[in-house]
Amino acid sequence: MGLDARRDRDRVYQPAEDSDLLATAAREAASSTDRVLDVGTGSGYVAHEVAETGARAIGVDPNPHACREARDHGIETVRGDLTAPFAPDSFDLVTFNPPYLPTDPDDEADDWMGVALSGGETGRAVIEPFLADVGRVLAPSGHVLLLVSSLSDIDVVRERAAAAGFEASAVAEDSFPFEKLLILRLDPV
Known part of the structure; x- marks a missing residue:
């Protein structure tokens, strides 16, 4: 691995337990004919796992280093904010492992790793505009797989999802000493 690749890797969220939980749920949910958008793709891990099902997976991330790393892993990637770069009705499945760690407003994210982790004061600063x-971008029969942490108040996320026109159901979960992670499947109502 060259110096530039190592430097980029230090600026990109790398797969962890939350990534594995989402990737497993996404592999189970995706079919070979699906068009899948992996929002906040980071290294491209979840998109790559979904592509292994035969689905066409595309990543989107605001971080140029993440876009480069995902492309290096064979993922078509767009640099952009959440779902903004995409046309209506474009995807059968959207996956998202958002930044969900609650952060003090005085501790602004001043680097790409901070951006990848910081969910704002409530842990929902990125989740709420995503839900909106x-x-x-969902096709009429499409759905969303959203990773949610107990640190960002799962019940409030469910309420926000309902307000955005989705029915939420848990499809996977994992518990750790400091948090519970849940994959919510969001279906348009």
Whole structure:
């Protein structure tokens, strides 16, 4: 691995337990004919796992280093914010492992890793705008797999999802000493 690749890797969220939980749920949910968007793709791990099912997976990330790393892993990647770069009704499945760690407003994310982890004061600063727009890019029978942490208040995320026109059901979970992770499947109502 060259110096530039190592430097990029230090600026990109690498797969962890939350990534594995989402990737497993996404592999189970995806079919070979699906068009899948992996929002906040980071290293491209979840998109790559979904592509292994035969689905066409595309990643989107605001971090140029993440886009480069995902492309290096064979993932078609767009640099952009959440679902904004995409046309209506474009995807059968959207996956998202958002930044969900609650952070003090005085501790602004000043680097790409901070951006990848910081969920704002409530842990939902990125989840809420995602929920507000993701329905636009879903095909009529599409659905969303959203990773949620107990640190960002799962019940409030469910309420926000309902307000955005989704029915939420848990399809996977994992517990750790400091948090519970849940994969919510969001279906348009």
